Amino acid sequence: MSLYTAVTAGPFDRSLLKIWKGLSLDCRFATLALFLAIASTFAIGGWVSRSIENRILSRSSGVASVYISDLVSPLVQELASSDRISAERRDQLDALLVSGALRLHVVAIKVWNSSGTIVYSSSRDLVGKRFAPSQSLLNAFAGAITSEVNEPSAESAPEFSEHDAIFEVYAPVYDQNTGKVIAVAEFYEDAAELVDVVAIAKRHSWMFTFFILSCNVLGFLAVVHGASRIIDQQRDQLSQQINQLSRAVARETALRTQIERGAQNVFDENERFLRALGADLHDGPAQLIGLALLRLDDGAGGVNRTSLEQARTAIAEAMRDVRAIAAGLLLPDISGRTLEDCLAATVRNHEARTGTSVTLVCENLTTECSDQVRICVCRFIQEGLANSFRHAQGIGQRVTVVGETDFIRVTVSDSGPGMPKGRVSDGSPHLGLISLKNRLESLNGTMTVSSWPRRGTQLVARLPLKMEKPDAV
Template sequence: MLLAMIAIGSWVTQRIEETVVRNTANATALYMESFISPLSQDLARSSVLSAGAKRAMDEIFTNTPLGDRVASFKIWKEDGLIVESSNSDLTGRRFEISENLRAAFRGEVRADFEELGDPEDSNERAMGLPLLEIYSPIREVWSGRIIGVAEFYEVATALKEDLERARRNSWATVALSVLLIGVSLYAIVLRGSRTIDRQLEDLTRLSEHNTALRLRVQQAVSRFTAMNDDAMRRIGADLHDGPAQLMAFAALRIDNLRAEVDQPRALAELDEVERAVKDAIREIRNISRGVSLPDIEQRSLDRIVEGVADAHSARTGTEVKVRMHALEGNVALPVAVRICVYRFVQEGLNNAWFHAAGKGQEVRVTLTERTLRVRVLDEGPGFPDLPVSADPPEGGMGLSGLQDRVESLGGIFEKLNRQPRGAELRMTLDLGGTT
């Protein structure tokens, strides 16, 4: 706005000055033409004025009210010759034709205010007065042809005062207008800013409330997951220690009864019962092994991951590489996170064994103060174009259930294909939302 004020103020004052100077120059030129033109008709035939014309000009510009207004004058020919001048030293000399002089010979009235930069203006500069330099065409009376140019310098003290007053008024008007606009804009922006601040405060409170709710939901889900896994672990232990043991006892009793049965039909039925009991024992042990968990609460992250990898290697006879980049230190992982890591690695290795035949199985764990990232990789054929909810390997919980478990803790679950071949399961948890 300041730049606009300066630009507008400069433009307005310049236009006012140009208009005032032009109007003053036109009026003065018209007035002077009534005196100068009749005395300069000799220029139509000659490059000098007659003695009578010179004497008449001297009388007009000496000791008269017009002479008090006009500080000096020059009469020009088109070739740059000064035919007559109030300064006799300039009479008969030639100078380079200026743009104003050239325009005057084209019939225009030109004027400059306090711009005395031409070589022939040295005497006028020395006067130290505010001068209005006017170029007025001199026309032949009967034909209207331009035969010369009268250049005269009017003392413009009153004009200078008027221009200064106009400049002050113009700048004051522009400044006041810009000030009013600025105050209005400031009021509008201030009101809008306060509205935005209030809305921002409301949004901040709402965001904090939503964040608190999200954390509470994640913590509740974490507690529920921990409770659910604990219950599953107890169920698995109960299955292993209860029905599995009873079924094993029943199998032993069947073996003891076999010696006392001698009928072929009864032996065949006894064999069927024995097979059913052993199948039931196998199913119960598989179920208990799938739902039971080790003592995760007392284990560190590296022991949990290595324990899963060792158990998988022992069960499948395949090699599993484990790479830990864990700065565990004071990072306390909730039980739900430890269980999630256990299940993720367990399911990821099961998936790698089922789909990749255990080739290139690897577990990579990175733990910082804020983020936990677990990756399970293999060198198999990669994931086919199947949805996440595809059927899991035998004894597994499935990628769909694994994804639900990870996302319930606010984490990100990804399944990727590696290059040139292989698959990767990736889990990323923000620990800030699970503690």
């Protein structure tokens, strides 16, 4: 292989490999099957034609051996003691080709003696000549009958001049007394019929083999094509499932991060809430109760009406503060109630506690939800109304709850002065906006805050009706 061929063969092979990899499974199978069918057709056709040719040659060899033993052998027995055939015997051999039984099949006869010399030939020019013995001639002297269809040679040229194909048979001639091989008779038959038979058999075998293999290939191709389509469909489905799984994993990862962040924020807000609650209890009811105790101590030596009145007033204020704090933390009983009943109870509690009026609108609340969702919605309304009362003096308080297909949307609004930008929590005992947002995110919900100067504030929460735990990755 030249250097140019070695260099240029690489990219060509890579191109073929790329084209092969780009073919579908059924196309690959069809290509290989077609190649194997053609190769098998030639192989089987050649084997069948050779088998037919060998059978015909074997049959012809058997016929030739009969001719030699019955017709030729008696006429050449003198070769057992001589190197030549007499003129009388040559004339008798010539007569076999003219009027005898051999004239129907044999076109020429040669007789070889043991020294490799032609002692008789239907072509007189070859008599007395010696040629290098062929393997078939040597096998015949060894006692074997051989037959073959050969190319023209120096000693068979006269026969080929009149016939397109010659069939040669070499048969040993035995001494009738001793049984030894004394000569070899070579018959030349017209092989045109043999060639035609072999050619027809070869064509028929090729056609039949190709037909059978084509039927098998088409049958297998149909099966492979169906399997290839199923594989392609399954590959597409698997790709879609992988994409869906990837998106689900991404959503789950984002949700897990959101839940973890919400849980941490809820923990922090609870800590701040507890500190604020402790400070309020210390600065409010605790101080008032302490003042009442001091007034009682002042009146321990005698009844001081003024001290008793001040103590009673301080204790009453402390009780009001404690009740206000407790009322801001407690929810109505939700067990056995529908969501609409829980919402109405929460609004009524706020109205009773603050002395304000709230408009409640509920739409499409036909689907029941879990206790977690009911608690979250009630807390959201409770905190939203508390902020509205605190910052907007309860002006235009409105609660709208709308049920969607799988979600619920809660809106708490007022008509107050609005909320300053950037303010998310006022430090009150209530959970505040950040705490509300964290609670909603822990339930896979969302919250938006909108506020307009002199037009009021609006809180909107949206969360799913049913809570589902994400599958572990």
